[in-house]
Amino acid sequence: QVQLQESGPGLVKPSETLSLTCTVSGGSINTYFWSWIRQPPGRALEWIGYIYNSGSTSYNPSLKSRVTMSVDTSKKQFSLRLTSVTAADTAVYYCARHVPGGSWNDFWGQGILVSVSS
Amino acid sequence: DVQVTQSPSSLSASVGDRVTLTCRTSQGILNYLAWYQQKPGRVPELLVYSASTLQLGVPSRFSGSGSGTHFTLIIENLQPEDAATYYCQKYNSAPQTFGPGTKVEIK
Numbered sequence: 001q002v003q004l005q006e007s008g009p010g011l012v013k014p015s016e017t018l019s020l021t022c023t024v025s026g027g028s029i030n031t032y033f034w035s036w037i038r039q040p041p042g043r044a045l046e047w048i049g050y051i052y053n054s055g056s057t058s059y060n061p062s063l064k065s066r067v068t069m070s071v072d073t074s075k076k077q078f079s080l081r082l083t084s085v086t087a088a089d090t091a092v093y094y095c096a097r098h099v100p101g102g103s104w105n106d107f108w109g110q111g112i113l114v115s116v117s118s
Numbered sequence: 119d120v121q122v123t124q125s126p127s128s129l130s131a132s133v134g135d136r137v138t139l140t141c142r143t144s145q146g147i148l149n150y151l152a153w154y155q156q157k158p159g160r161v162p163e164l165l166v167y168s169a170s171t172l173q174l175g176v177p178s179r180f181s182g183s184g185s186g187t188h189f190t191l192i193i194e195n196l197q198p199e200d201a202a203t204y205y206c207q208k209y210n211s212a213p214q215t216f217g218p219g220t221k222v223e224i225k
Contacts, residue, residue, distance in 0.1 A: 037216075044216055045207075045219075047207070047216060103150070103214060104164060105154075106167075106173065
């Protein structure tokens with residue numbers, strides 16, 4: 001059974017960079033796409049983007065100027081960087097998997113709450 | 119970008135009821151639509167993909183249908199454990215937008 005686990009700081013100061021890592025266990029990181037999705041408190045899910053094990057990416061246009069995703073297949077990890085954060089970026093951040101040709105998210109991490117505050 | 123809307127925003131129904139949730143997109147997306155269930159304080163879980171294919175392990179009282187711009191998720195014989203917010207997501211192209219959700223409460 002594939003398991004995903006997000007890690008990173010739970011508090012980031014405004015204007016700084018949010019950095020999160022997702023570790024994949026129980027399955028291969030290859031041949032899959034790996035997504036980041038976030039959910040502000042009490043609000044709906046928002047797709048941030050995804051990365052393939054080759055490093056190719058697709059980002060939400062609304063966040064594209066601030067988002068960078070990367071993957072380290074040797075560590076079975078992929079990462080999210082979001083620059084110039086504001087309070088509006090406070091959310092639970094989820095990492096998730098989707099299959100090529102499918103793009104639905106079948107396995108999700110438990111999520112990590114990241115608050116943006118000074 | 120393609121807009122995704124869901125209706126109703128919330129509903130209250132009794133155990134045993136048949137419930138219909140609707141998801142609409144502003145442009146046709148063929149059948150590139152998924153449904154997720156999120157219980158309070160929990161991680162979203164995949165229910166349906168390709169508009170009508172039930173994910174393994176999902177009870178058969180859930181069913182999805184639709185194509186193009188109009189999609190439905192039906193819950194037959196509503197159970198107490200079905201209390202949750204249901205999100206649709208279109209994934210034909212980026213951005214893979216989620217709908218605003220429908221909150222289902224049990225009377």
